[in-house]
Amino acid sequence: MIVVMKKGATEEQIEHMIGRVEALGLRSHKIVGTERTVIAAIGDKRDNHRESLESGPGVEEVVPILAPYKMASTEVKPQRTEVRTGSLSVGGDRIGVIAGPCSVESEEQIVNTARAVKKAGATALRGGAFKPRTSPYSFQGLKEDGLKMLATAREETGLAVVTEIVAAEDLDLVAEYADVLQIGARNMQNYRLLEAVGSVQRAVLLKRGPSATIDELLLAAEYILNAGNPNVMLCERGIRTFEGHTRFTLPLATVIYLHQKTHLPVVVDPSHGTGHTYLVPDMAAASIAAGADGLILEVHPNPEEAMSDGFQSLTFEQFDETMVKCCKVANALDRKI
Ligand code: PEP
Ligand code: MN
Numbered sequence: 001m002i003v004v005m006k007k008g009a010t011e012e013q014i015e016h017m018i019g020r021v022e023a024l025g026l027r028s029h030k031i032v033g034t035e036r037t038v039i040a041a042i043g044d045k046r047d048n049h050r051e052s053l054e055s056g057p058g059v060e061e062v063v064p065i066l067a068p069y070k071m072a073s074t075e076v077k078p079q080r081t082e083v084r085t086g087s088l089s090v091g092g093d094r095i096g097v098i099a100g101p102c103s104v105e106s107e108e109q110i111v112n113t114a115r116a117v118k119k120a121g122a123t124a125l126r127g128g129a130f131k132p133r134t135s136p137y138s139f140q141g142l143k144e145d146g147l148k149m150l151a152t153a154r155e156e157t158g159l160a161v162v163t164e165i166v167a168a169e170d171l172d173l174v175a176e177y178a179d180v181l182q183i184g185a186r187n188m189q190n191y192r193l194l195e196a197v198g199s200v201q202r203a204v205l206l207k208r209g210p211s212a213t214i215d216e217l218l219l220a221a222e223y224i225l226n227a228g229n230p231n232v233m234l235c236e237r238g239i240r241t242f243e244g245h246t247r248f249t250l251p252l253a254t255v256i257y258l259h260q261k262t263h264l265p266v267v268v269d270p271s272h273g274t275g276h277t278y279l280v281p282d283m284a285a286a287s288i289a290a291g292a293d294g295l296i297l298e299v300h301p302n303p304e305e306a307m308s309d310g311f312q313s314l315t316f317e318q319f320d321e322t323m324v325k326c327c328k329v330a331n332a333l334d335r336k337i
Contacts, residue, residue, distance in 0.1 A: 001026075002076060003039040003053055006060045013058030014039070020056055024049050027226075029070075031077055040065065040076045042226075067261065069218040071225040072232075077263045083231045085179045085203040086160035088124040090233050091265030095330060095337045096294035098162050098180075098205075098267070099319060100126035102309035103139060104146035107153075112301055114153035116316040121323045121337060124180065125150065125159040126296055130166045131308060132186045139307040147177040154179075162205060162296070168196035175202050185209050185237055185272070188220050198227025205233045205267060205296070210240040210248060218262060233265045234258060235296065238273035247275020247312065250283060252290040259291060267294035271312045277303065280314060281322040285329045288337075297322065 003017055014030065014037050021028040026043040041053070042065075054062045067073040082092040090096035099117040104110045104127040114125045129146030131139065142149070150161045160179035165171065166187060174181060180203045187193055188209035197204050204224055208217045221232050236255065238248025250273030258266045268287035270280045284295050300306045300313040314322060323337070330337045 001041045001050060001053070002063050002065055003041060003056070004060045004063065005037045005039070006058050007036050009037060009058030013056075017053070017056050017059060020053060024053075029076070033079070036060070038076070040070060042070045067218075068215060069222040069262075072218050072221045072262045072264055074261060074263055079263060081230065081232075081263045081265060083203050083233050083265055085231070086124075086154075087158055088160040088162075088179065088203075090267060090294040093336055094123075095288060095292065095326075095335060096124065096267070097122045097323070097326075097337060098124040098126045098294065098296040099299045100162075101128075101300045101306065102271075102298050102313065103128045103131055103307050104142055104149050104163075105307050107149045109301060110146075110149045110153045111156050113299055113316075114157040114159055116301075117299055117319060118157045118159055120316070120320045121327075122159065122319075124162050125153055125157070126162045126182075126298070127153075128164050128308070130164055130170065130174070132164070132166050132184050133308070144173060147174065151177045165193070165197065168193045171196045171200070175200055179203065180205050180233075183207060183220075188212055188217065191220075191223055194220055194223035195227045198224040198229045201229055201231060203231040203233065204229065205235055207235040207237045207269070208239070208254075210238065212239075214254060214257060214261075218258075221262070221264060233267050233294065234262070235267045235269055236273070237269035237296075246273075246279065248273055250274055252283075252286055255287065255290040255292050265293035266291075267296055268292040269296045271296070271298040271309070271314075275312050277312055277314060277318065280312065281318065281325055284322050285325045288326050288329045288335065289333065295326070 099122040131141035162180040270283035
């Protein structure tokens with residue numbers, strides 16, 4: 001339920017109602033708006049306390065939260081959330097662009113890529129140090145050494161670092177180096193991991209599971225928000241369908257739908273979403289046209305020799321061209337990159 005306070009309700013009345021909500025065994029979440037304050041009352045219980053809360057001092061009305069996710073919903077927070085960390089801002093005026101290799105392979109590779117993508121306009125660097133691979137025989141990432149190389153690339157370029165965390169027990173280690181903790185598609189429903197990243201204030205990029213519904217994605221985000229971390233970005237990275245010509249099917253209507261249902265920023269990943277380099281630039285531009293708040297793109301100095309996902313990675317030159325194309329679309333729609 002949402003307890004909507006009257007315009008001009010006093011601080012004392014607001015605090016009183018927070019106390020009442022908590023006394024009913026519900027979690028309270030106060031949201032101070034420009035016009036009025038609302039208190040979200042979150043818990044498993046149904047609306048049976050509605051009338052008693054409605055008679056509280058300074059209360060305008062009590063309305064149910066219809067969405068299954070609560071703190072992620074626009075019903076609780078209509079104002080868009082902007083996630084900022086270092087050089088990266090997503091959900092504000094400018095579109096954020098996260099670019100870099102699928103995997104960190106060497107210091108030279110990650111530093112050169114960071115320099116190239118920054119020059120072309122990227123606002124953050126991606127690179128996997130812990131790689132969740134389908135086969136146990138595939139390259140698993142450089143782990144802590146890879147994290148250190150990412151930190152070097154950040155020192156060299158000033159770009160914020162986005163890197164994946166695959167297990168809750170790695171939180172301290174990954175958080176020591178990363179500006180953004182990426183939860184990969186395979187881990188979207190690893191609830192202990194979601195709670196772990198919710199226990200810190202570090203920004204989180206939550207990727208959609210290939211077979212997860214949008215509601216499941218939003219409920220996964222709810223785990224992180226409910227654990228206390230409001231800095232969540234959602235990422236559409238394609239879903240598994242019967243279509244075999246693309247690695248996944250990238251549904252861009254997700255962006256528009258999410259913007260109606262949630263205040264959290266939405267990033268699109270056309271690299272994993274298509275699985276083919278030649279499809280990436282146009283799908284990146286299309287993501288901007290659909291209203292994406294950010295892009296995450298795989299870029300490699302020599303995709304042919306990449307240790308993972310070379311077939312969907314852009315060269316530096318292709319990334320430059322993609323940025324030019326995306327800027328044109330953004331400008332046409334009065335948006336900035
Ligand atoms: C990645 O970003 O390299 C990755 C593994 O993505 P996903 O989790 O979306 O498959
Ligand atoms: Mn990849």
